[in-house]
Amino acid sequence: MSQMSSRRLMIKHYAQAVILELQQLGYPCEEAKEVFFRHYRDMKRAFGLEPNVSEFAKLVDEFERAMKRKYNPNDPNQIYVGHLRERVRTKK
Numbered sequence: 001m002s003q004m005s006s007r008r009l010m011i012k013h014y015a016q017a018v019i020l021e022l023q024q025l026g027y028p029c030e031e032a033k034e035v036f037f038r039h040y041r042d043m044k045r046a047f048g049l050e051p052n053v054s055e056f057a058k059l060v061d062e063f064e065r066a067m068k069r070k071y072n073p074n075d076p077n078q079i080y081v082g083h084l085r086e087r088v089r090t091k092k
Helices: 003-024 029-047 053-068 082-091
Strands: none
Touching: 003 029, 003 053, 029 053
């Protein structure tokens, strides 16, 4: 087996394990896959494949929850970016 195909196989198994872990966190099967693939590329760039499967799934879950969270001006941990979203839309 070539080195490239064994690396791909390792990444495939890692991805499958993260998806299973997301299911353990309460995501239905198809949603777990969608959430994983929505965040995988950015997460891999930021963290590599360093975190174990459970930690990676928890990070993906945290990103997904942050994306879906409604803006609360009273929460000091949130930054309003809606005005930037509108600026990006108008430049297209």
